[in-house]
Ligand SMILES: [Zn+2]
């Protein structure tokens with residue numbers, strides 16, 4: 001068992017755990033920075049270590065298309081290729097095919113599509129997704145699933161879910177047959193609970209995946225445009241049917257308050273492009289909510305982005321970072337990305353500390369209250 | 379006297395010196411990374427220290443227009459604004475007006491022009507350039523000059539030079555009257571020798587500036603499109619008339635072999651945007667000449683950019699950096715910029731070591747021979 005449940009909160013379902021992976025341990029709850037194309041945008045791997053990142057994410061679709069998983073395999077995997085030595089999780093590629101590729105056609109076999117890079121015709125199947133992720137050598141590989149859109153009719157959601165379960169079985173067969181290793185240890189595999197907004201489908205999906213016995217379980221099909229309450233409900237509909245002794249991962253989420261809400265619902269792992277994406281729009285997270293650095297109000301502000309900022313960033317004034325951003329200087333994107341990832345990594349670390357100290361509820365309420373109090377910028 | 383001449387090479391005119399500035403010492407020959415808008419492109423100031431940068435350059439024109447010298451002055455100067463604590467040199471703004479601004483009109487008073495940012499009508503004069511640079515609080519401020527284009531008739535070059543000398547006197551008057559300080563010590567000022575390709579004008583310019591007695595002297599109007607031999611000749615025509623006990627600065631130069639040629643002609647200081655600009659085009663300097671990282675030949679190359687690379691960059695393969703560059707990942711621009719600045723800073727440091735060891739000629743010949751031997755990429 002790679003997951004040690006260290007403490008469960010008394011007032012909520014929040015958990016603190018320790019995930020033992022081939023490239024090292026991960027303390028949960030954890031936020032995983034996203035390194036789409038083998039690089040967490042703007043950052044050097046040494047900076048990620050400095051930030052206390054324990055596990056990062058790589059995107060199978062992007063890396064398969066460019067530079068290609070065979071090239072990365074020749075380097076000994078994504079760790080050797082990128083020089084990131086700590087754990088990595090790779091997604092299945094399915095979500096990117098759905099959101100980026102052209103001319104998608106889903107069949108029983110897999111998904112046909114055209115590359116968003118050069119239009120070439122390609123096909124991704126459960127077996128190929130597993131093979132690519134094995135070549136990348138991630139610590140955790142995600143099963144290949146279909147992620148239905150929002151909104152979605154129950155009938156479509158149900159058929160989609162059945163396909164996801166059949167694909168999960170094919171993934172399992174491939175894993176059993178090929179026994180992929182990373183760092184000379186078995187690669188781990190997470191199933192993905194689907195079922196859209198339908199409680200009975202979420203339950204069915206969770207039960208079918210648990211039956212197949214994976215190393216952990218993700219809740220997918222969230223953060224696809226649904227209202228926030230539907231997002232929470234999807235988690236609430238899935239979590240009761242997932243084993244307590246396996247890690248739970250909510251994919252592609254969310255705002256800082258949403259992360260805390262998810263933790264209180266028993267989720268252990270998160271990933272989100274928001275910290276780095278929003279940085280490119282000049283937005284910095286602060287304990288008082290997000291600020292837009294290009295706003296005039298920051299022009300003469302000698303304070304750092306946030307009192308909680310990392311020394312790597314807090315040495316600079318808002319005024320200076322604003323100047324860099326307006327002047328188109330890349331350093332501003334580096335500083336904002338670094339700062340925002342520090343904010344998210346601190347958030348899950350503080351949540352974990354609060355869970356272990358038995359003060360998670362208070363931490364969550366007080367964080368969210370302050371975060372939402374000033375609604376001057378959004 | 380802020381300049382201690384430590385050793386002069388026996389076979390060439392190369393010199394090793396120590397420049398004592400308000401924010402610290404600078405060992406010459408020295409390369410100065412260019413921080414146009416208050417940031418050396420893509421790099422964090424901590425990385426510049428890591429690279430061994432001893433002095434960096436800021437551009438008066440850019441910082442005057444945005445964020446404005448008054449704002450920077452309110453922060454206590456460019457050092458406090460940017461958090462770079464070591465010496466800085468600022469140019470006069472004249473060259474940028476000449477190369478970037480629209481509707482330029484040179485009069486006795488100064489230069490009228492329209493801002494390249496918003497078209498607003500502005501005027502830069504010798505006194506204003508000195509005032510802006512005093513507000514920025516650089517360690518070395520450059521005099522306001524006119525930089526004639528190449529090619530340039532002797533008659534125009536002569537009249538332009540006379541104007542530059544009259545402006546130098548006005549700068550000197552402003553300095554005498556205002557006694558600008560930086561880090562509580564006197565700001566230093568360098569005159570700029572002009573005269574285009576005309577030996578007698580270069581001599582005249584040097585003599586007139588030396589007569590006015592500045593802290594150092596630059597050779598300007600080079601690297602403006604002239605052939606390489608004219609560039610060397612401009613230095614040769616100016617250096618004999620400059621005092622041995624003052625630092626000499628060749629502005630805006632050049633390729634690695636050109637830097638060594640200039641050092642052998644008695645130049646002590648260099649600045650050039652090439653290391654960071656060329657990085658944005660995917661070019662890395664190596665001991666065997668420049669390489670284009672996007673070339674297919676690097677696709678599977680597990681070697682670092684260069685055997686001389688800094689550990690911050692040498693941990694990555696050419697293959698990985700190529701992938702990042704093709705994928706549009708900013709990390710590639712960071713790594714290439716860092717690498718190229720390391721290459722230039724190592725070049726001047728090794729030149730200095732060779733001068734002190736009495737082996738400069740051999741170092742220069744062997745460096746240039748290897749650098750030019752493989753002409754596969756250029
Ligand atoms: Zn906003």
Ligand SMILES: [Zn+2]
Pocket residue numbers: 661668670755756
């Ligand atoms: Zn080239």
